[in-house]
Amino acid sequence: MFAARNRTGGAKEDVVEELSEDEESDGDELDTFIEKDGATEEDYEQAKAASDARKAAKAARKSAGRKSSGGETKDWASQTFEPSVIKEQMLTAKDDAIRAQDLPERQQLKPRPAHAPTDWGMEAMWIFDRIMEEEITRCIALLLTLTFDHHLEIPYIVSQRRDDLLPLLRGRAEEARPALTEDGDNYQRLLRRFDVIDAIMEWDERYVKLELRKARIASALEQAANEKGESEQGHVARQCMELVRVAYLDKHVDDAEAKANLFFASLDANSKLRRPGRKTQYDAHVKRGIRDLVNMSGPTAEAFGEAIKSGIPSELMANLTPEDVAKVYFDQGYANSDEVMQAFVNVAATEIGAESEVRKWFRDEFLGHATITTQPTPEGTDIIDPWHPIAPVKRLLKMPVYILQGEQFAQILEGKRRGLLKVDIGFGDERLTSVIERMEKAYLSESMSDLASTWNEVRRRVIRAALEEHLLPTFSRETASQLALDARDALNRACADGAWNYICHAPWRPANTEDQDIEVRVVAAVSGSPATFVALDSAGELVDFIQCHTLGRNIGGPGNVGGAQMMNQQDEIQALMDFIVQHRPHVCCVGASGMDSKRVKESLNLVVGRIIEEQPRAIPEEVSEIAVHFVDDSVAKLCENAKETKAEMPEQQPSVLRAVALGRGLLNPAAVVASLVSGGEVASLRMCPLQDSMLSKDDRVAIVERQLINLVNQVGVDVNMASAHPWCSVLLRYVGGLGPRKATLVINAVRTTEGGVVDSREDLKSALGEVVFRNAASFLRITEADMLDSTRCHPERYEQAMAIVVNALELEANLAAMDKYERERILQKVFDPKTWEQKVAPLILEEYAEYLESEGAGKSLEALREIRIEFRHPFEELRPPWMPLTAEDEFALLTGETMHTLSAGKLIQCTVKKIEGPRDGRGARAVCTLDSGLTGYVEKYDVSDDQSFSRIEEKVALGQVITARVKPDGVDVHNFSVQLACSSSALHPDETLQWEQHLHYTEANGYYSMVKQPGEVRLKKQKSKKDMQKRTFVPRNIDHPNFQNVSWAEAVERLDTADIGEVIIRPSGRGTKNIDCSIKVYDGVVSNINIKETKKDSGVGNLGLGTPLIIDDEEYEDLDEVMARHIEPIVSNVKHMLKHRKFMRGSAEDIDNALKQQLARNPGIRPYALGVVEQRVNKGMVLFCISFIMSSSGRVHHEYIKVIPAGFYYRKMEFPSVDRMLAYFKVNCSKPPPGARDMDNGGWN
Template identity: 30%
Template sequence: MACSWGPGKPATTFVMLDSSGEVLDVLYTGSLTVRSQNVNDQQRKKNDQQRVLKFMTDHQPHVVVLGAVNLSCTRLKDDIYEIIFKMVEENPRDVGHEMDGLSVVYGDESLPRLYENSRISSDQLPGQSGIVKRAVALGRHLQNPLAMVATLCGPGREILSWKLSSLENFLTPDEKYGMIEQVMVDVTNQVGLDINLAASHEWLFSPLQFVSGLGPRKAASLQRSLVRAGAIFTRKDFVTAHGLGKKVFVNAVGFLRVRRSGLAASSSQFIDLLDDTRIHPESYGLAQEVAKEVYNQDVPDDANDDEDVLEMAIEHVRDRPNLMKSFVPKQYAKDMKKENKTETFIDIKMELIQGFQDWRKQYEEPSQDEEFYMISGETEDTLAEGRILQATVRRVQAQRAICVLESGLTGMISKEDYSDDWRDVQELTDRLHEGDILTCKIKSIQKNRYQVFLVCRESEMRSNRYQNVRNFDSYYHEDRSSLQSEQEKARKEKELAKKHFKPRMIVHPRFQNITADEAMEFLSDKDPGESVIRPSSRGPSYLTLTLKVYDGVYAHKDIVEGGKEHKDITSLLRIGKTLKIGEDTFEDLDEVMDRYVDPLVAHLKTMLSYRKFKRGSKVEVDELLRMEKLEYPMRIVYCFGISHEHPGTFILTYIRSSNPHHEYVGLYPKGFKFRKRMFEDIDRLVAYFQRHIDDPQHESAPSIRSVAAMVPMRSPATGGSSAASVGSGWGGSTNSSEGGWRGQSFDRDRSSTPGSRTGRSDYRNGGSRDGHPSGLPRPYGGRGRGRGSYNSGRGNNTSNDRQDSGYGTSSWDSGAKDGEDGWSNFPGAKVQNSPGREAFPGGWGASGGGGGGGGGGGGGGGSGGGSSWGGVSGNDGGGNDSGGWGNGSGGGGGGSGGNWGVGGSANDAGTDIGNSGWGPSPKRSSAQPQAATGWSGGSGGGSGGGGGGW
């Protein structure tokens, strides 16, 4: 049974064919594929299902072939299976054994559509509609693909419209038909043609023209003669009864089968069994000798005469093919002294075992890939990863857009794949609307769901990352040829640079007259932090500082020379009277090294030796951090790494839940710049980061050509710059002064430049502002009522201004120093501690100030007690105190703020501004000291109120 999908006009059509490909019945179902939930539509669909059920019950098909033309066919296939299951359940007695294991297979409709519109279809199926012709061709193509293809090789040559290869356009129509004809001749003569069956079903005569010795004209004449006769009973009749010439007969007869089929099946007339083999009539005598030899071995005493024995021998051997397996053609030919007939004896043996055995590959149901390409109408060339195509937006959601391709496939575009500045896009609905047409590139194909994932970022559209290399010749190496051309180009550039290179008359231990490439080669085996000053390619008024940041990562800084006489060539070649890096001026190279390079290198080495620094590319560091997160799932893990995209900067990578987040840290002579703040050491930077992890970020990634560096002030005793210029040395810039670092990285495995390069921070998915980095909810909606820090406290603070935290050692995920504790006991949100550290026994290691507080108790006496989780220490002698996240104690004149629990109160009416970090603010009081109750209660200090802890 063949089924061709129809949209309604025409309707989906079922055609029942017999074993010879003749039409038995036709059924039209206009509502079978309806998807409407309307009651009337559903009733019509149910009626069509019942009609199909009866149609299949009446005819008992062995297989159902469904033309695969679009995605609707996948639902139609499910509907047909549903009908089959219903038929088996409701009427098991009506289901014959022929329908056991009945399957629905997809068929390619490209050739049936050609047949539908061909002239020969009207001759073979007069009066039938186009969709019926298509369905008939679909079924016949499954039954006998050779005959169906040959049908389109008639005078109209419709077969030329059948697309066989993406390269066929390079052939002329005659060249293409010549190749088709060659294949058809080979296959037709290999398979043979059943003459009697074709005489009863004329469409099976189509391969006759490809039989050796015939051709279109002789085949047409022979076909007319055979149809008039109705049947043929011996091969000799081709000459005697059907006018075939002797030479043509000799060429063609070995491929024409004469057997009991068609009208001859009901005849009692004798048919020679050898006429249904590939054995040529000229070799019938040899075949009879072989059959007799085998027969005599099996039946040694046969009293029949020789002629009867020959007939019986052939029939005996054909019915018992195992007898022929013991026959050795080579030995027999040698014994009979007919060595020149050895190949003939081999063929005779094969044909007597099974005449006209079909050596073609057995039919297999289409694979998932084949089904996908049939349904989509695409090919591996037109729809592959890396292909650029157009998609129409059908529906837009916040995080993705659903599109439709020209083939009807569904295309998916995520927010991340829509634009390079996707982080600036809150929702895709702000950018896309239904009906928009997008030019996209195929990122991946999900064939089992008929979905295509698209990307339309400008960077990806320009790249060839998803390039399809399926049809590339195995000896074509574009990468190799392009690499050779790039190497040749680089070599020429080096030669050109050497020609334009002007050596300078400068004497200094750090100066060398070398090019940029030579400088990097010179530093390649040196330690990170080593540098060399060299002439600049910008001219004699510039020098360049080349610094090795890391293995394979180098940065270049312009030094502008001043005070030169441009008319004096000697003056130009000497070093300038002043040297300028950004806005900072230096007197000589020694001062550049002392005030700029040495502090910069010191901070660089500090970072490289920091306990949280990890080696490797951005991708490798991300993977290491993911492994660490798996080991400690409740911790917020983080680390620092080298930025290969922006040499001279570092990447701070951290994982809150599952995805790595990245922020950039600039390297400066005065310290590290993070979120537009300068930090003298890494611990202060980490402490600030831990406390402000949820702050929204609007910084872009550092520019490779950054601007002026921050240089430490020179002391008045030695002269020099009187003030520091605040700018960006290795990373982002804060002014527009001239000069900047130019980075160069040789890490081939580094990740692509992060999205923040376009002006956005890599900080994303920060979670709710009301949430704590650990995942716990923040009290008061996450808005701290004091200025508690993650750091350990500092004692003896007599200042009355509000200090920002960040000057103690972080205990958040890096561990703490000097006996200060981390978050190791934080219930439900354990954050990583540094190796080898112990938590303070009995609490979180708060350091009490002045009169001395316990691990979780309040400080008393002359100075306030510090908070436990890194709060600023209590004030000495009436100063203000701000609590941290642990328990706070009041100072001599001010009460400390509590934290997450209940704050303590002061015994003095002094200016109490000691608010808690995230807990309630403490109360002023001139009464006796009170101990506020927290989760575990705190004791009163000597002169301040004890704050409750957890």
């Protein structure tokens, strides 16, 4: 049949390298903020009820038999448990029906709509026209046939029918197999994604929606055509029917619908079509007969469409002047000829705007030449600095829309949604002039008579109206919608890549142990109060845990005392050492979350070092030392309150659940992520920027599920292990053909067998059914039994696999006559690496593939090659090896800083902690602390441009909050430090402009403009010429640039047009022993801070400034110090608050309504937002408020936040940053604030 030959490097003998090609690069959800410290009593009761329901259902099935007792169990369960519990445990009649039907579960949950098209060839052509090349249309049709006619899922198709679909399996360059060796060999396989097939299935959904829409509209139009006969309406209906029939895109259907809507109110096939019932100007004018005038006095819209396409204008012209024609319609309610001509323009322009040929021509013009222009609003100017996420699109000038990338438009939409950007899509002036000329040439008469000139003026008005009122608005919206769809697709791909990165790496293994079977034990640690350490066995099950209250804390830091705490820390280090010695882990991991976790890792390193010195026998034999790594704990954090994790370990604290998930992430990252899907927690996983802006929670969950399906079916699932360890069983849901319900059938089938272990894939066939088993079989791994069941080989190809074995070993045995033991003995020989290299690898499979194809088995060469490789490495690890975090990743996770918050050139706020003198060849410097805990250094020469000072203390003081700029290459990710400069030249606005130009005004972004446009900044209003109101203050003689002799009302008026953060120091109405500082906090909100004076001279000197000055019991030498140490830090904190992603514009009522809408859309979340406090409350201090909903009742609570120089004062506590304050709020929001009343004087839920 086929022979074993030595390879010579010939093309036919080579294992074909997978085709690859470079992939083309390319509704705001408030996050759930209640992060509970532990499960509530309600959670425990619900978990217990769910457990009881499962046990009861299982007991009922065992006692009465699976098939006969279904109804009784259902009745008993419905009488015993809440409907929500029954639904959650999938015990409803619908769930039973899904289990019973022999179809893939996901196809049952998302069935193809009734009357959906089944012409796979036609659909293949439709999809191919959008994303494919012509020669693979057949492959698309076959893919659709296998999916919908044969009920086969994508994992089965790409693994078992790959020979027929090779053009669709082209993937990314980085996922392609390496080049062949010199000997023509390459058996390496890589984990990969099937982007082309995923795109086809997405377009399939769009195609179905389009065809159903076309069928509905065509049916309605056919009904109209039959009813109206040969009338004009009947003619229009038949025209629109033809447009719908040939429509390939939704926008083509829109063209037909736009024209039909002028004549018919409804396109519903179940209702009788009639004239529109709405009252528009067009309808009113048509009713008065103006449409007849339009048709008689010039080209109809249809004729204009033909003329603009052919370039040949119509010469139809009325015999009378417009004024004479208009007189005929005076008795129809028009007062004069101008009103008649305006009605003429309205009707003609409306019909031109709805004419399909005109729309088609204009669409091509618009898409080819339309441009997009953006500019920041005044608020955007305040908030968007050069490092802001949407800064690259802050000021685009006439950028062609066809080169705009999806990610860019996503940024634009986010800026527009937040009120930071203005966006305009339209023609440039020159192109608009050209379009008008083209339209006028097709619509105006070429005659030179006076009559023609008069009518041409009216026609010009028609063209202008058609453009300005119909075509430009319509296609601006259509283009924006298409760009939004492209942006959504781009975010979809970016999120898919982000989700893939969380799950795609292999489990952690010690170095140089790839060929060894090692059962890895893990100790995982998370920081907190206390820090938690858990020990996991090789199966990921929790063995033990320990909590340490001092590890991770800076015991020797400021404000902490040593003594007893230091002794406690030493005791806990010894306890941790005993813990690690007892459980002998191969690896320790620490969740990288905040600087506290850095100290936890240092403690672990200390303990491991002591173990190596004092108890080396505690180190596992497979490794030379116990590795300690930082690990991204983004997934583990979500597991703290995840539904599945709590159900598995309801008695454990959230910190233990988090640590367990962290450790399991080293053993099976996909299983940990999969456990977050059913409860929807995975939607909160940060997969890409802006994911919340355009992708709903369901969209994000679906993206993760698609990636899990892709990965799980390439890696496979050990059925017996999944049955024994519930946390691993979640992966069964993503096996081809299975889902949550059918995965449960598999688990039950395993557990009901003798010993709780299945020995063969065939044992599962009866539980699943023929079709589902066919989809799932090759991805279900069963070890230590039938050797073929431990490979990716599908049972339907076992006969072909054995044929390869027999031929490789040159046996004469009859395959059908072999018993089980003889087959296993032969397979053991083939699985031996030496035998495989000598006998299996040289086989020429092409001959066998040709024989199978001649016997009607179809193409199978690629499948045979996969079988051969499986003999070499059964279920070979395809995932890339686990890699430790880079220094940059650790820096970002530990500090929370990103490229948008800490980059070279960015202005930041920091607090001076100490002054260091010259040392080790460097000069003196100021040591500062950033909000994130990073250390900043300001060298003496960067403190001031004036270098005449001798001591840094002359320029900055300890405890002073200063503004500084990050120097180029100033961020040291290894030492967690930042080099800063705070000299006047470094802080000058021109320096920021230079950074903006460097970052954004580049060749790659040539449409970015550095020129500010009108409307970006608030215009100063001219002073009123009215007499000044009677002064309520005593004018003062104070020399300071911010001082003005104005009243409170005048200060508010002047600040109304100023930028946010502008300050006016003015006399106080309280007398000459006080002055006031008025700060613009927000549009329409000015806060007032009272400054008390002390020493005053008598007489006229009483009108001068009395120093020192006092604010809130804090003394300041003069107004400069007040500005530097008090006012400027407050202004900086105000701007940080306004820039925060949780800040919401609008009044308190607007914010309340927005939160209630969020709760209505997603009752499972508890939304919150930051907002400004109205001016009447904001007079004595700078206040913001946090508004939030605590329960499903929808009641909105409000609490004040006071802005202070050191940060924010909330619930009688100070916080250095908004994020730190919100972190405290998330944990303690359920507790009543001091006084147990919110600021509305309402009771606390």
